[in-house]
Amino acid sequence: MWQNISVTEFILLGLAQEPMKKKMVFVIFSIFYVGTMIGNLLIIVTIKFSRTLQSPMYYFLFYLSLADSCFSTTTAPRLIVDSLSAQRTISYNECMTQVFALHLFGCMEIFVLILMAVDRYVAICKPLHYSTIMRRQVCTTLIILAWIGSFIHSIAQIILALRMPFCGPNLIDHYCCDLQPLLELACMDKYMINLLMVSNSGAICSSSFVILMISYIVILHSLRNHSAEGRKKALSTCTSHIIVVILFFGPCIFIYTRPPTTFPMDKMVTVFYTIGTPFLNPIIYTLRNAEVKNAMRKLWYIKITTESKR
Template sequence: MEMKNNVTQFILLGLTQDPKKKKIVFAIFLVFYTATVLGNLLIILTIKTSPALETPMYFFLTYLSFADSCFSSTTAPKLIVDNLSKKQTISFDGCMTQVFGMHFFGCMEVLVLILMTYDHYVAICNPLHYTVIMNQKMCGILVKLVWVGSFLHSVTQTFLALSLPFCGPNVIDHYFFDLQPLLRLACTDTYVINLLFVSSSGAICMTSFVILMSSYVFILYSLRNHSAEGKHKALSTCTSHITVVIIFFVPCIFIYTRPPITFPVDKLLSVFYTIGSPFLNPLIYTLRNAEVKHAMGKLWSNRVSTHGK
């Protein structure tokens, strides 16, 4: 940290400053976060222990669940603790760590969603060559590229945050740290940095959303030649995935593709993609997926029988 940076800690105002509302926020998000972590861990455990789910789609789903758990963990625990404490502060280093973690696991979620869409596209549009294209080696390479891409993106965002000088104001009207709220506190012209920020995070969100939705247009168009049963199964899977994509990307696009200005709805929208989306993903992928529900039921019955013995 350079000498021109006089700020060693920041103060978060959170979602509310009302003591009664803070208790309600604490209870609600404690439930949401606990359910998110347990739900995603259950999906990972179910897929890892079920031979019937050893396919690329579920292989990628384990990484989506892992990314969801970690992404939620970068913001939710701090939000929960802050609603019980009087001083809602975080160190400069803690702030930079949160920026890195958010962008690393957020980018990982984006890239894994793209891989899952690609998997669906190959399975529906090119079924005869599916096992050749989506073999185990290829899936492993794609996941490694996701890790590398996520790391490079998060390092870039952290570098932009570290380049900002802070010499006075340290109060942020938000419940977590990101470049957008930090830009408003910097004591320098942030036009270039915001441009780099939008061209990185904003471009990733917008481009990924366009790629994903375009892919599903091709997938849905190709379903016209399938049987009624095949259409129903493919549509069920695609609907689940499209729902996840919309819940995650629409708030992200609104937050990350604009100048550094504040809207009252910002914090609410941020809740959707930082806490809401990771919470809903396990529900969407299990409640609408007969294979996963069957595997979970089998895992539970095996556990009960083992415990009974």
């Protein structure tokens, strides 16, 4: 019989229990996190200081990289530290903060991906009106609305989490705090909370994915009227965006649009979209984008040249 006490801390089981596997987790995810931060910070600095990357597409890419950096930081550092810790505890307040941050930056990434799709739609389908529609003031307003929408979503999620009573046990079979693993420990009827979670996070993920796929189908269909060179450039950009969308939304839909049950692969699926996707995004956007690569070369060439003259 569980004691009816208030839980003040949780124990995160993490990804591995054996000492050797824990060391592997430490090494692998340290590399992933450092790579994520370096890659996204390079994009942020390049877009910020490059004169050639001032279009709305790169304005949104700046915020995608910012969201990626913050999104990965909500889970990766604790996973890395916990992999070498004997006592992997997280306080109730820290757990709730992680839930809030996870959904804030995750939702921001979703909204920025939608804005990038809108930008590509206007640029390819309405090129003559592009400069009028996608003005800097409009882009700034859209980003502000994205932050507000993400904040509202996170508030809704944290309210659900705070309403869950925990009377024991406090062992979370995961490496981070989120509504699904916390729901397993809640001393209450889980049906209504899960229904609210699916109607919030699940609906946002599913509807956003459908909207994005439809928008890119329309964009790709409209490319038949463009020149061969214009088609090639637009296809390269859109392909990068589609890859990012599939990599991010596939795992999200799997986690947030199902009954309140857990599966053995849940932790690895969560790893993929919270740590893997932020790591892959800079690679996808730089390797497939000549403008970003050229801007990086010029920016760092100027930096090195300036330093050598001092």
